[in-house]
Each structure stands twice: as C-alpha cells, then as structure tokens.
Amino acid sequence: MNLWPFVFALFALGIFCLLTRRNLIKILIGLELLSKGATLALIWSGILRNSLSYTQSLAVIAIAIEVMVVAVFLALVYAFHEKSSSLDTDDMRRLKG
Amino acid sequence: MMIYLTLGFLLFFALLAVFLRDTLLSVLSLATVSALLSIAFYQLNSPVAGAFELSVGAGLITVLAVLTISFLQKRKEKKQPGAALWLALSLALAALVFFLFQALWPQVLADIIPETSWGEVGEILWKVRLFDLLPQILVILAAVLGILALLRKEGESKER
Amino acid sequence: MNKEMIPLLLLIVPLAGAALVPLLNFFASRAVPLFSVFVGLVTAVIGFFLLGQIGAQAASFEWLPGVLKTGFQLDTLSVVPALIATWIGFLVLIYSLGYMKHEENLSRYYSLTLLFIASMIGMSLADNFLSLFFFWEVMGVCSYALIGFFYKDPKAASAGVKAFLTTRIGDIGLLAAILTIYAFTGTFSISQGLAEGSKIALPLLNFIAFGFILGAVGKSAQLPLHVWLPDAMEAPTTISALIHAATMVNAGVYLLARVYPLLSLVPSWLVVIQWIGALTALLGSLLAAFHNDLKRILAYSTISQLGYMVFAVGVGGVFASQFHLFSHAIFKALLFLCAGAVIHELKTRDIREMGGLQKFMPVTGTTFLIGALALMGLPVLNGFFSKDMILEEGLIAGSWGPLIVAALAALLTAYYSLRTTAVVFWGKRRTSAHVKEAPVVMTGPLTLLALGSLVSWVLVGPLTTSWIRTGLEAPHIDWLELLRETFSSTAFLITVCVIVLGFLIFYYRRNLGWLKGKIPAFFKAVSVGLGFDILYGWLSQQIYATSNLLSTFFEEKVMEGINRATGEGSVALSISSRKMQTGDLHWNLLYIVVALLIILGLILW
Amino acid sequence: MSASFLETTISLLVLGAVASYLGGVLFRHRERLISGVIAFLALLGSLISFSLLFRMTGASEKVLLFGVLSWQIDLLGWIVAEVSLVLGTVVALYSIVYMEEDTGTSKFFPLLLLMVLSVIGLAFAYDLFNLYLFFELLSITSFALVAFRKDKWEPVEAGIKFMVMSVTGSAFILLGISLVYAQFGNLDLNYLFTASGGASIWLPITLFLIGFGIKAAMFPLHTWLPDAHPEAPSGISAMLSGIIIQTGLFTMLRIMLSLGASLPWGEILIWFALLTMTAGNIMALTQKQLKRMLAYSSIAQMGYILLGIGMGATYGVASGFTGGVFHIITHAFMKGLAFLCAGALIFRLSSGYLEDMRGAGWRMPVTALTFSVAALSLAGVPPFSGFMSKLLIYQSGIQSGTALGWAGSLVAIFNSVLSLGYYLPAIGVLYSKEKAEKVPAIKEVPWAMTVALVILCLLTIYLGVQPDPVRSWVAQAFSLLKGGF
Known part of the structure; x- marks a missing residue:
C-alpha cells in the first residue's frame, strides 16, 4: 500500500489549478488542494512510522490553520471585489515592472 | 483496498x-x-x-x-485555452517527482495500520504537542484581527 | 594633546573643512575662500608637527577585528607626500584667492580641493591596502570633478571623463593586486603583506606586481596610459598645479616605492619599470619640446619627470625617486602657478602669443626662470640634486639602455625649459593686451615656492636620517656630503654635459640652419619663425597622428563602448528584465514551478 | 531565570496586542493614539526584558515557558529576535504619527506586535512543526498588514499575490515536514541533526528551499516582493524588508544546518544569490517609485545575505556565516531607515514617485540626510554599516580560495557598484536644485517620526564605525552552533 501517488497527484492538480484558472475562487480551490495533499501526507507519514496518533494531532492543528488562512484569503478576495467588482486575476495587473 | x-x-x-x-x-x-x-x-x-x-x-x-x-x-x-497542456505538464511533473522519489528513496511499506483512539490523540495533543498551542492561538488571533482589518467599514486612506 | 592623534587630526581637519564649506556657503558664501585658506593653514601647521612624528607609533583603530585594522603608517616614505599635499595645498589655496576670484561655484571648488588634500593625506599615511585604495579612489573622483569644473566647456567635461576612465584601468589592476595579496596572506596591512610577500608563489607574485604597476601607470600618467594628463589641463590652473603636478600623479610613484620590497622579488618587472619610466621621460620631453600650449608643455614635462621617478624605482633608487618627487612637487607647482598667472593676464595659453613679459611681470618671470632651471637640473637647484641622484642610481644599477634614454630626455628637458622661458618671458612682445603683475596673494606663493626650489635640497639630511625606518636602503648623507658627492660623481658629468648640450642647442638654434643645405626640405622649414616650428609641426603631426589615432580610437571606441555597455546597456537590460515582473499571478506561480525544477536538477545532479 | 525574561517578553507582546486592540476599540475617537501608545510601550517593555536575556544566552539551552511552551534559546536566535524587536519598536513609534489618516489602527498595532512575536518564535522554536506554525503566524500577519489599506486597489492586489505565493510555499513546507517525519519519525531539529547523515532527504530539502525561498525572495521566487513591500504602509514595508524576509532565510538556515549536511545546499544558495542580487539591482535601476526601487534593492541585498551564508555552508569559511547574519542586522536598520524615510516623504508629498520628490531635501533636512546615510550604507560606501557587512561577505568568497568563491565576490563587488547607479540618483533627486510642484509647501515631519529616523540612522552609523561588538557576537553565536542550534 502506498499513498504517496495520491499526495503528489493532489499537489499536481493544485498547482495546475493555480497556474491555469483565472478565477480567485478557483485559486482558493487550488490552494485547498495543496493543503489537503499536505494533510494526507501527514497522516500517511504517521502510518509509515507507526505513530498515527502523533501525526493525527499534527493534522488537526494543520487543518485549523488551513481554515484561518482560507478565511483571511476570502476576506482579501472580498476586499478586492469591492474595488474591482471582479474576481478575475486578469484584472490584477496594476502592479508590474 | x-x-x-x-x-x-x-x-x-x-x-x-x-x-x-x-x-x-x-x-x-x-x-x-x-x-x-x-x-x-x-x-x-x-x-x-x-x-x-x-x-x-x-x-x-x-x-x-x-x-x-x-x-x-x-x-x-472565463474559458481557458490550452488547459489540457498545462494539466499534462503538471501531472508529468508530479509523476517525475514521484518517480524520482520512489527510485531514490527506498521505503518501508506498512500494510498494517496502527489502531488509534480519540483519547490517545487527545493525550498527545495536550501533552506532547502542547507547545503548539500558543502559536495556534496566536494564528487564530492574528487571523481574526486580519479579517476585522480587511472587512472594516468606511474610510478613504489617502495616498501614502 | 595626545601626540598619537596628530595624523588623525591631519586627516580630519581638511575633511571637516570640505564638509563645512557647502554649509558655510549657505550662510556666508563670501567667507568660503578665506575659510578654506584658514583650514589649509591649520592643516599645514599640523603637518609641520607631523614631521616630528616620523617613525612614531600612530593610533590605529581596529575596525573589524581580524579583517580590517586601519591606522597610520608614519615613515619618511609616507609623511613626505602627505606634507607636500598639505603645504602645496595651502599655497595653492592662497593663490586661488586671487586666481579664482571671479569664478562661479566656488564652494564646490574649495570643498573638492580640501577633500582632495584630505584624501591625499589619507592615501599616503594609510597603513593598509584597503584604506589606501579607498583614498586612491576618492582622489580619482576629486580629480575627475575638478577637471570638469568648468563643466559648461564640453572640452573640460570630456577631459574629466577621459581622465576618470583611463585611470580606472589602473585602479582595476591595483584592486586585483590588493585582493590577490589578501587572498594569500590573509591581511590587508601593508607592512605585513609586504613581509609575507615572499611566501607567495612566483607566478602570482608576477600578477601582483603587474597589478601594482598598472595602478601606478594609470595614476602617474606613464606610457601608455599617459593620454589623460595633457587633457586634464582643462582644469583650473590651480588644480593642475596641485593635483596634476604636485600630488596626485605622484601617488603612482609612491605606490611603487611602497611596494618595492615585493617588486624586487621579481626582477624582470623591475626592468619593465625602468623601460616604462625611461621611455615616458623621453616621450614626455619630446612632446614638451615641440608644443605651443603653455599648460600642455608643463603637463608633458610632468609626465617626463614622473618617468624619471618611475625609472629611479626601477633601478632600485627608491630614495632617489622620493627625493625627486619632493623636489619636483615644489618646482612643478611653481611653474604651473606662474603659468597660471600668465594665462590669467593674457587669456591665452598659446606661447606664440606671449613674449617679452619679463618687463611687465618681473616676479612671475624670475620665479618661472628659477623653476625652469630647477626643472632642467642646473646645479644647486633642487632638481639638480635629485635628478643627479637618479642618474647615479642608474649608473650603479648598470642598466645602460634605459639610462641612455633617460639622459637623452634630460637633454631635451634642458632645451624645452629654456625654450619655454625664452618664448614666454624674453624677446619681443607679441601681444597687445594690457599686462600687469599678478596680485600679491598670487605672487606670494610663487616667491615661497621659488625659495623652496632653491634650498629644499638642504632637507636631504633629515630625510635620510629618518629614511632608515622605512626598511628600504638609502645612503645616510647630509647636505654637505650631498654636495661633495654630487659634484664628484660621474653622473654629475653627464648632467653637466647634457645641460650644456641643451644650452648649446637652444643658443645656436638659428645657426643650425647650415643643416638646411643638406636636408633642404626639412630644414627650410626650420628657419621659419622660431626655428623649430615646422619641426614641431612635422614631428608632432607624426607623433600626434599616431597617438591621436590611438587615443581617438581608445576614447571613442573602447571607452565609449564601455560607457555605453555599462550605462545604456544596464538601463536597457533593466527595462527588459523588468518585463519578467509581469504582474500576472500565474506567471509568479509558474516561476515557483521553474525554481522547483531548477533546485531538483541542482540537487540531483 | 532566562525563562522568566522570555515569559515577560512574550506576555508583554500578547497582552499588549490584546490591550492595544481593546484600548483602540473602547476609545474610538482616540483609536490611533491609545492603540499605538499601548503597542509602543509593550514593545519597549519587551525589548528591555528581551535585552536582559542576552547575558544568559550562550550555547543553546532548552527552556519551558509558562509550563507549556518549549523553546531552545541560543545567541544566534537572540540576535535575530532582538533586531526585530528594535525595528518593531521604532516602527511602532513612527506609525503612531504615520497612520494618522488611516482607519482601523486598533487592528494595525496588534498585528504588528504579533508579527514581532512570530519572529521571536521562529528564532527559538526547535521543532519543525512548531516552526511551521510560527511561520504561518508570520505569513498571516504580513498578509493582513500588506493589504491593510484595503480601500485602495493596489495593496489588495499585492496582498492577494503575496498570499497565493506564500500559501503555496507553506503547503510545500508542510509536505516537506511530512516527508521528514516519514523518514525519521521525529521533528526535533536536534534529533534530526544527529540522525540525518546519509539519509536521502533531497525532496524535503528541495521543498524547504522553495517554501522558505519564497519568503526570502530568492530570485525566481521574488515576484511577490516588489508588489507587496511598496504597497504596505511604510512602517510595515520597513518591517517586511528589514526583518521578515530575512527571518524566512534564517529559518531556512536553521533547517538546512540541521538536515542538509549531505546535500550541496550551500552551493545552490550561492548560485541563487548571484542571480538574486544581479536581478534585484538591474531591475531597481529604472524604477520610478522610491519604495518600489527600495523593494528591488531588498531583493538585491537578500542576494548578499544568501551569498554569505552559501559561502559559509559550502566552503566552511566562518566569515561567510558571520557576514551573512551581520548583513541581516545592518540591513534591517539601513533598509528600515530607507523605507521610513520614503514613508516620511510620502507622508508630506502624498506621492511615491521620485519625480515628485525633486528638491524635497531642502525642505525636509532630517529626512533627506538620514535617507542619504541609508542609501550610501545600502550601496556599501564606507564608513557606514553596509560596507562592513558586505566586506565580510566579499572576504568570505576570497578566503574560500575557489573559483566560484572568487567569482561570487567579484559579482558582489560589481553589484555594489551597480547599485550606486540608483542610490546616488535618488539622493541627487532629493537635493536637486529645481523643486517639484508640491515641494515648496512642505515641512519636516513631526518629531515622533524624526526620532525614529534618527535612532535608526545612528544605529547605521554606529555599526559602521564600531562594528565589532555585534560582529563578534555573531561570530561567537556561530561558533556555538551544533547543527541548527
């Protein structure tokens, strides 16, 4: 049994989503997929080291942090929408050069 | 399985x-x-x-x-062109990383998953990992403050 | 006052002066010149006290332990250039009161001059290579800014840039040498670096020597990097006297003398130095002999005299080179300041428009004559003793090739000094301008310097007494001995012969016309005008055609190219590379993937 | 003993954050003043108690704080944390005046305190996961502070870009931590140091390099920085450029020293350092906004720090590590100063463009003078502090005696010259003879701001003239290290 492929697949999907999707909600989904991959990796590493309780407790904290990050991100998205009435990353190009 | x-x-x-x-x-x-x-x-x-x-x-x-x-x-x-290419690229990248990972890192495959209980996890969380508590609280505090700051009402700040 | 603090004070006073001048300019711009002269006076007085400090332990300051310890090195070798800077700097400042009276931007002028004096002091007193290099660079910057002082004149501006860039080549060599020494001895300290120099492998030592020579060649305007000095004459004449005759150009010679223990480990480079010096001396005097621009004549003469000093270092006469440096600083500053007085009155630099000025400017004329005699090396003037000593060192070393070249240069020197004096001050008057003697603030320094030219050689006694502390060999003589030895040496004979020959050429320049029949096309021209005008034309055309071509090529292609490449190139590069900052989130994220791949590649390599 | 000082520091910061928020909310009409003064006092108190800790720090020592929080304190961490406290205190003082037209300052100051606290946490945490949590705290506070002026478009945009990149990096770090755990079954850096020899850890190391490299603005990962730093309020820009990105690097250094012995991470850092400093300098050359220029210059300066640390790690030259960390210290003060000066100019001129600042130096002498000191120091002109630290870094390359070391030093020296190409014009603009439109009407900023500027300016000069005590502390700190601690 080996779950690493799934971890890497989740990471690949997350990065793919971040690279190509141009909607901020989709960007959020990409970041979420990365976090879920990382959480899965935590649990799986606990199984490998035969200390599942330990990594579970880490995973719990990681999930809590993840939510906080998502909340801040959504607040930022909201603030951006207030200014631009848009969720499109193509509109986020004022700062460059 | x-x-x-x-x-x-x-x-x-x-x-x-x-x-x-x-x-x-x-x-x-x-x-x-x-x-x-x-x-x-x-x-x-x-x-x-x-x-x-x-x-x-x-x-x-x-x-x-x-x-x-x-x-x-x-x-x-909006519709995205060329998505398939990017998907293929990212998956290929992940496959490459994974392949290297497998090839270069021989690992023990554990087929027996240890049993855990709520109590055990709780004990570790509250005893062994207690020192994660402070940063965790602080992260939540910071997030709350940040959200409050970002969603605050009114006010035009001048060019600064 | 703590005696250890004297050198520090000597450095700080002019620095503070340089910093205060712009401030003062805000409140009382008319007091700026006087204030600067006052600072110069204080510096000169402190410099006088420094004389008693030779060989003393000076305060040193551990800046970064184990890396950089900076302090002062007080031996004759270092104190003499510092004193020249303070005293001649002071005289030049006084002279500027009159000379620069009607110019604009005076605060910039005085501030830079004081800064220059400070950096010259810092350079020569530095006891580690890093601070030496730092002050070396500051001097370069000051020189650049002062050459371009009349920045509205495009010639002056471009001359400044030329000087800056040409000397930069030398600086790169110097920096490379310093870093190499540091890499192999682990210290920036000069004395330690020199002491441990013998441990360095020979190929590297060759490289180090090359670096130092390159640095000296650039700063002291030696062949083939001499091109900047004549152009630098666009600077105010005071600056030419101070920087381009008396002090900064000596820095290269000083550097060579300072690192002589290292150079002597690689004798082949010493031969190179001899030839560089001798050829530069010849070229400089040749060009000076056929030029008509008063300041350029003096510039070429400076180049030639610096060639002598470099030659002296090459044959091992470190003391002789420093002695000549000391004499030369005095009489060349004198000549420049006289030239300044003349140019100030006549508003022209072409000597063909001068003539018969002795009657109108007696003090200037007399002092100029003294300077010229010292330059040609007439006995009992300071130039005589030092030049004689150099030739004697050459005889001892037995390097005949360069020596003959140097003697030839001495002959030409005698000729052109006389020619210049004669054309400018004697003979018929060729200008209708109303001419009067310069004001006393200008003639005062002239008189002092002329006095110096007459008697400064007496100081040889104290100089040799303390010289022993530099760790370099030198004869231990006082002035009486110097007199006796000089007049009984072979070198004296050479000197006298050379001078007499030069006199003869000058005196019989008209009678040389009999050659005319033999080579008519050539000497028909010689009889015209002053006799050598056409020769000048032909020779200078030949020399100039090549050197101009070279320098034009150098200036317009190489330097301009470098300038372009660094200036416009980096701007263009900047603008194009800023496109990388697309401002698009997805590109940013793509960079992460790219970096991931790069690091994976590097790690798994 | 040492635990009690640390406990005081932490409780002052946490309670200060809460009190500052509550004070600001309760006294709504005096929000900025109450909140700011409480935050300043809390920072000052914690700075004092933290400074007292110094005498007790030497080789690393485990302490248990409040009976729960286990940290390992050592001199190196103390130095970094102290720098952040000093900078934070100065920034708090500055921001009390600077934020006068902003709303929501009752959230601003607590977030600043938490940011400083997160740096202390990163300096002392020895457990990888604990480190990660503090890293998240650092990230979240910086997102919120970068986008603090959410009423304008650019800060929010910069905040989103920063956040997306940073969270991606955090996910990489978390994956790396899982991989390390899968390999060793322990996350204690001390344990990892002894256990990591010979193990194949190339993937976690790569992930850590990326994750922390994003925060440390290594070259191709730097793209968030030129957006985020200029758009943050100037005090926060000073914090971000001064200490936050360096903390990312510092954390990376700790982990690499503990884990990476078998991999050539030092050499990788050297290559990235050369790219980073060159790219940063070149891109800064043609910037038109002062703060954006300074942000690019931060990237370039990060290159120097990376170079020093890379040299230290690859060739074992002590002056590499010392120079790198000493440059962190000097850079914190001089770049903080430069940003605060830029903020002061913008405070009066309401424009960040260099063009609009022409001649402002004549009207704002203190600001312009301190800015000149900062810029010269950043360019590495003696006798300011930047020269000292850069000198150590050049020295490390030359001492290594290898081709790469020499090339690195030469590139660094060349870059130093290149950087003069934008610092000098910036000073020239401030002291230009002709004045921009708004300039004749302005006056010097209020005293609280000038005091902040002068403090940092004096620190910059002091570290240049007398670098030694601090430099030798850094050298000592490194000599005490065993692995990451």
Whole structure:
C-alpha cells in the first residue's frame, strides 16, 4: 500500500489549478488542494512510522490553520471585489515592472 | 483496498473542482473532496483528523466560500485555452517527482495500520504537542484581527 | 594633546573643512575662500608637527577585528607626500584667492580641493591596502570633478571623463593586486603583506606586481596610459598645479616605492619599470619640446619627470625617486602657478602669443626662470640634486639602455625649459593686451615656492636620517656630503654635459640652419619663425597622428563602448528584465514551478 | 531565570496586542493614539526584558515557558529576535504619527506586535512543526498588514499575490515536514541533526528551499516582493524588508544546518544569490517609485545575505556565516531607515514617485540626510554599516580560495557598484536644485517620526564605525552552533 501517488497527484492538480484558472475562487480551490495533499501526507507519514496518533494531532492543528488562512484569503478576495467588482486575476495587473 | 477507491473518487472530484466552469459547483466539489478525504482518514484509522476534516474542511470552508460567492455573485469563469497542456505538464511533473522519489528513496511499506483512539490523540495533543498551542492561538488571533482589518467599514486612506 | 592623534587630526581637519564649506556657503558664501585658506593653514601647521612624528607609533583603530585594522603608517616614505599635499595645498589655496576670484561655484571648488588634500593625506599615511585604495579612489573622483569644473566647456567635461576612465584601468589592476595579496596572506596591512610577500608563489607574485604597476601607470600618467594628463589641463590652473603636478600623479610613484620590497622579488618587472619610466621621460620631453600650449608643455614635462621617478624605482633608487618627487612637487607647482598667472593676464595659453613679459611681470618671470632651471637640473637647484641622484642610481644599477634614454630626455628637458622661458618671458612682445603683475596673494606663493626650489635640497639630511625606518636602503648623507658627492660623481658629468648640450642647442638654434643645405626640405622649414616650428609641426603631426589615432580610437571606441555597455546597456537590460515582473499571478506561480525544477536538477545532479 | 525574561517578553507582546486592540476599540475617537501608545510601550517593555536575556544566552539551552511552551534559546536566535524587536519598536513609534489618516489602527498595532512575536518564535522554536506554525503566524500577519489599506486597489492586489505565493510555499513546507517525519519519525531539529547523515532527504530539502525561498525572495521566487513591500504602509514595508524576509532565510538556515549536511545546499544558495542580487539591482535601476526601487534593492541585498551564508555552508569559511547574519542586522536598520524615510516623504508629498520628490531635501533636512546615510550604507560606501557587512561577505568568497568563491565576490563587488547607479540618483533627486510642484509647501515631519529616523540612522552609523561588538557576537553565536542550534 502506498499513498504517496495520491499526495503528489493532489499537489499536481493544485498547482495546475493555480497556474491555469483565472478565477480567485478557483485559486482558493487550488490552494485547498495543496493543503489537503499536505494533510494526507501527514497522516500517511504517521502510518509509515507507526505513530498515527502523533501525526493525527499534527493534522488537526494543520487543518485549523488551513481554515484561518482560507478565511483571511476570502476576506482579501472580498476586499478586492469591492474595488474591482471582479474576481478575475486578469484584472490584477496594476502592479508590474 | 477500499482506500484506493475512496482516493480515486477524491481525485475525480478534485478534477471536477478544478475544471467545472460554475464556481459554486466547484466549491461544492471541493466540499466533496473534503468529505472523501475525511472518509479516507477514517479508513486509515485516524478518526480525529477525519472528524476535523469533515467539520472544518468540508463544513466551515465550504460555508465561507459559498457565502463569499453568493455575496459576490460571480459564478462563471472565463474559458481557458490550452488547459489540457498545462494539466499534462503538471501531472508529468508530479509523476517525475514521484518517480524520482520512489527510485531514490527506498521505503518501508506498512500494510498494517496502527489502531488509534480519540483519547490517545487527545493525550498527545495536550501533552506532547502542547507547545503548539500558543502559536495556534496566536494564528487564530492574528487571523481574526486580519479579517476585522480587511472587512472594516468606511474610510478613504489617502495616498501614502 | 595626545601626540598619537596628530595624523588623525591631519586627516580630519581638511575633511571637516570640505564638509563645512557647502554649509558655510549657505550662510556666508563670501567667507568660503578665506575659510578654506584658514583650514589649509591649520592643516599645514599640523603637518609641520607631523614631521616630528616620523617613525612614531600612530593610533590605529581596529575596525573589524581580524579583517580590517586601519591606522597610520608614519615613515619618511609616507609623511613626505602627505606634507607636500598639505603645504602645496595651502599655497595653492592662497593663490586661488586671487586666481579664482571671479569664478562661479566656488564652494564646490574649495570643498573638492580640501577633500582632495584630505584624501591625499589619507592615501599616503594609510597603513593598509584597503584604506589606501579607498583614498586612491576618492582622489580619482576629486580629480575627475575638478577637471570638469568648468563643466559648461564640453572640452573640460570630456577631459574629466577621459581622465576618470583611463585611470580606472589602473585602479582595476591595483584592486586585483590588493585582493590577490589578501587572498594569500590573509591581511590587508601593508607592512605585513609586504613581509609575507615572499611566501607567495612566483607566478602570482608576477600578477601582483603587474597589478601594482598598472595602478601606478594609470595614476602617474606613464606610457601608455599617459593620454589623460595633457587633457586634464582643462582644469583650473590651480588644480593642475596641485593635483596634476604636485600630488596626485605622484601617488603612482609612491605606490611603487611602497611596494618595492615585493617588486624586487621579481626582477624582470623591475626592468619593465625602468623601460616604462625611461621611455615616458623621453616621450614626455619630446612632446614638451615641440608644443605651443603653455599648460600642455608643463603637463608633458610632468609626465617626463614622473618617468624619471618611475625609472629611479626601477633601478632600485627608491630614495632617489622620493627625493625627486619632493623636489619636483615644489618646482612643478611653481611653474604651473606662474603659468597660471600668465594665462590669467593674457587669456591665452598659446606661447606664440606671449613674449617679452619679463618687463611687465618681473616676479612671475624670475620665479618661472628659477623653476625652469630647477626643472632642467642646473646645479644647486633642487632638481639638480635629485635628478643627479637618479642618474647615479642608474649608473650603479648598470642598466645602460634605459639610462641612455633617460639622459637623452634630460637633454631635451634642458632645451624645452629654456625654450619655454625664452618664448614666454624674453624677446619681443607679441601681444597687445594690457599686462600687469599678478596680485600679491598670487605672487606670494610663487616667491615661497621659488625659495623652496632653491634650498629644499638642504632637507636631504633629515630625510635620510629618518629614511632608515622605512626598511628600504638609502645612503645616510647630509647636505654637505650631498654636495661633495654630487659634484664628484660621474653622473654629475653627464648632467653637466647634457645641460650644456641643451644650452648649446637652444643658443645656436638659428645657426643650425647650415643643416638646411643638406636636408633642404626639412630644414627650410626650420628657419621659419622660431626655428623649430615646422619641426614641431612635422614631428608632432607624426607623433600626434599616431597617438591621436590611438587615443581617438581608445576614447571613442573602447571607452565609449564601455560607457555605453555599462550605462545604456544596464538601463536597457533593466527595462527588459523588468518585463519578467509581469504582474500576472500565474506567471509568479509558474516561476515557483521553474525554481522547483531548477533546485531538483541542482540537487540531483 | 532566562525563562522568566522570555515569559515577560512574550506576555508583554500578547497582552499588549490584546490591550492595544481593546484600548483602540473602547476609545474610538482616540483609536490611533491609545492603540499605538499601548503597542509602543509593550514593545519597549519587551525589548528591555528581551535585552536582559542576552547575558544568559550562550550555547543553546532548552527552556519551558509558562509550563507549556518549549523553546531552545541560543545567541544566534537572540540576535535575530532582538533586531526585530528594535525595528518593531521604532516602527511602532513612527506609525503612531504615520497612520494618522488611516482607519482601523486598533487592528494595525496588534498585528504588528504579533508579527514581532512570530519572529521571536521562529528564532527559538526547535521543532519543525512548531516552526511551521510560527511561520504561518508570520505569513498571516504580513498578509493582513500588506493589504491593510484595503480601500485602495493596489495593496489588495499585492496582498492577494503575496498570499497565493506564500500559501503555496507553506503547503510545500508542510509536505516537506511530512516527508521528514516519514523518514525519521521525529521533528526535533536536534534529533534530526544527529540522525540525518546519509539519509536521502533531497525532496524535503528541495521543498524547504522553495517554501522558505519564497519568503526570502530568492530570485525566481521574488515576484511577490516588489508588489507587496511598496504597497504596505511604510512602517510595515520597513518591517517586511528589514526583518521578515530575512527571518524566512534564517529559518531556512536553521533547517538546512540541521538536515542538509549531505546535500550541496550551500552551493545552490550561492548560485541563487548571484542571480538574486544581479536581478534585484538591474531591475531597481529604472524604477520610478522610491519604495518600489527600495523593494528591488531588498531583493538585491537578500542576494548578499544568501551569498554569505552559501559561502559559509559550502566552503566552511566562518566569515561567510558571520557576514551573512551581520548583513541581516545592518540591513534591517539601513533598509528600515530607507523605507521610513520614503514613508516620511510620502507622508508630506502624498506621492511615491521620485519625480515628485525633486528638491524635497531642502525642505525636509532630517529626512533627506538620514535617507542619504541609508542609501550610501545600502550601496556599501564606507564608513557606514553596509560596507562592513558586505566586506565580510566579499572576504568570505576570497578566503574560500575557489573559483566560484572568487567569482561570487567579484559579482558582489560589481553589484555594489551597480547599485550606486540608483542610490546616488535618488539622493541627487532629493537635493536637486529645481523643486517639484508640491515641494515648496512642505515641512519636516513631526518629531515622533524624526526620532525614529534618527535612532535608526545612528544605529547605521554606529555599526559602521564600531562594528565589532555585534560582529563578534555573531561570530561567537556561530561558533556555538551544533547543527541548527
């Protein structure tokens, strides 16, 4: 049994989503997929080291942090929408050069 | 090997979450991904993480995201050209990393998943990992303050 | 006052002066010149006290332990250039009161001059290579800014840039040498670096020597990097006297003398130095002999005299080179300041428009004559003793090739000094301009310097007494001995012969016309005008055609190219590379993937 | 003893954050003043108690704080944390005046306190996961502070870009931590140091390099920085450029020293350092906004720090590590000063463009003078502090005696010259004869701001003239290290 492929697949999907999707909600989904991959990796590493309780407790904290990050991100998205009435990353190009 | 089935579904819904044009639907797919992940955790004998993932990941995040979307009323995404190429590239990259990982890192495959209980996890969380408590509280405090700051009312700050 | 603090004070006073001048300019711009002269006076007085400090332990300051310890090195070798800077700097400042009276931007002028004096002091007193290099660079910057002082004149501006860039080549060599020494001895300290120099492998030592020579060649305007000095004459004449005759150009010679223990480990480079010096001396005097621009004549003469000093270092006469440096600083500053007085009155630099000025400017004329005699090396003037000492060192070393070249240069020197004096001050008057003697603030320094030219050689006694502390060999003589030895040496004969020959050429320049029949095309021209005008034309055309071509090529292609490449190139590069900052989130994220791949590649390599 | 000082520091910061928020909310009409003064006092108190800790720090020592929080304190961490406290205190003082037209300052100051606290946490945490949590705290506070002026478009945009990149990096770090755990079954850096020899850890190391490299603005990962730093309020720009990105690097250094012995991470850092400093300098050359220029210059300066640390790690030259960390210290003060000066100019001129600042130096003498000191120091002109630290870094390359070391030093020296190409014009603009439109009407900033500027300016000069005590502390700190601690 080996779950690493799934971890890497989740990471690949997350990065793919971040690279190509141009909607901020989709960007959020990409970041979420990365976090879920990382959480899965935590649990799986606990199984490998035969200390599942330990990594579970880490995973719990990681999930809590993840939510906080998502909340801040959504607040930022909201603030951006207030200014631009848009969720499109193509509109986020004022700062460059 | 139910776990592979669960994770297979998980990947399918993740793909949906990425590719669906309607953002609301893709957020719901993400919620399904979370739910499936918590089932996978359960199957991996880690009920605590599963419960957290289900309540927080599938529940809270979805609620927040759906609320935001419904506030902002922007559901359709523009069509993306050349997505297949990017998908192929990222998957190829991940496959490469994974292959190297397998080839260069011989690992022990554990087929026996240890049993864990709520009590044990709680004990570790409160005894061994107690020193994570302060940063965790602080992160939550910071996030709350940050959200308050970002969603505060009124006020035009001058060019500065 | 703590005696150890004297050198520090000597450095700080002019620095503070340089910093205060712009401030003062805000409140009382008319007091700026006087204030600067006052600072110069204080510096000169402190410099006088420094004389008693030779060989003393000076305060040193551990800046970064184990890396950089900076302090002062007080031996004759270092104190003499510092004193020249303070005293001649002071005289030049006084002279500027009159000379620069009607110019604009005076605060910039005085501030830079004081800064220059400070950096010259810092350079020569530095006891580690890093601070030496730092002050070396500051001097370069000051020189650049002062050459371009009349920046509205495009010639002046471009001359400044030329000087800056040409000397930069030398600086790169110097920096490379310093870093190499540091890499192999682990210290920036000069004395330690020199002491441990013998441990360095020979090929590297060759490289180090080359670096130092390159640095000296650039700063002291030696062949082939001499091109900047004549152009630098666009600077105010005071600056030419101070920087381009008396002090900064000596820095290269000083550097060579300072690192002589290292150079002596690689004798082949010493031969190179001899030839560089001798050829530069010849070329400089040749060009000076056929030029008509008063300041350029003096510039070429400076180049030639610096060539002598470099030659002296090459044959091992470090003391002789420093002695000549000391004499030269005095009489060349004198000549420049006289030239300044003349140019100030006549508003022209062409000597063909001068003539018969002795009657109108007696003090200037007399002092100029003294300077010229010292330059040609007439006995009992300071130039005589030092030049004689150099030739004697050459005889001892037995390097005949360069020596003959140097003697030839001495002959030409005698000729052109006389020619210049004669054309400018004697003979018929060729200008209708109303001419009067310079004001006393200008003639005062002239008189002092002329006095110095007459008697400064007496100081040889104290100089040799303390010289022993530099760790370099030198004869231990006082002035009486110097007199006796000089007049009984072979070198004296050479000197006298050379000078007499030069006199003869000058005196019979008209009678040389009999050659005319033999080579008519050539000497028909010689009889015209002053006799050598056409020769000048032909020779200078030949020399100039090549050197101009070279320098034009150098200036317009190489330097301009470098300038372009660094200036416009980096701007263009900047603008194009800023496109990398697309401002697009997805590109940013793509960079992460790219970096991931790069690091994976590097790690798994 | 040492635990009690640390406990005081932490409780002052946490309670200060809460009190500052509550004070600001309760006294709504005096929000900025109350909140700011409380935050300043809390920072000052914690700075004092933290400074007292110094005498007790030497080789690393485990302490248990409040009976729960286990940290390992050592001199190196103390130095970094102290720098952040000093800078934070100065920034708090400055921001009390600077934020006068902003709303929501009752959230601003607590977030600043938490940011400083997160640096202390990163300096002392020895457990990888604990480190990660503090890293998240650092990230979240910086997102919120970068986008603090959410009423304008650019800060929010910069905040989103920053956040997306940073969260991606965090996910990489978390994956790396899982991989390390899968390999060793322990996350204690001390344990990892003894256990990591010979193990194949190339993937976690790569992930850590990326994750922390994003925060440390290594070259191709730097793209968030030129957006985020200029758009943050100037005090926060000073914090971000001064200490936050360096903390990312510092954390990376700790982990690499503990884990990476078998991999050539030092050499990788050297290559990235050369790219980073060259790219940063070149891109800064043609910037038109002062703060954006300074942000690019931060990237370039990060290159120097990376170079020093890379030299130290690859060739074992002590002056590499010393120079790198000493440059962190000097850079914190001089770049903080430069940003605060830029903020002061913008405070009066309401424009960040260099063009609009022409001649402002004549009207704002203190600001312009301190800015000149900062810029010269950043360019590495003696006798300011930047020269000292850069000198150590050049020295490390030359001491290594290898081709790469020499090339690195030469590139660094060349870059130093290149950087004069934008610092000098910036000073020239401030002292230009002709004045921009708004300039004749302005006056010097209020005293609280000038005091902040002068403090940092004096520190910059002091570290240049007398670098030794601090430099030898850094050298001592490194000589005490065993692995990451």
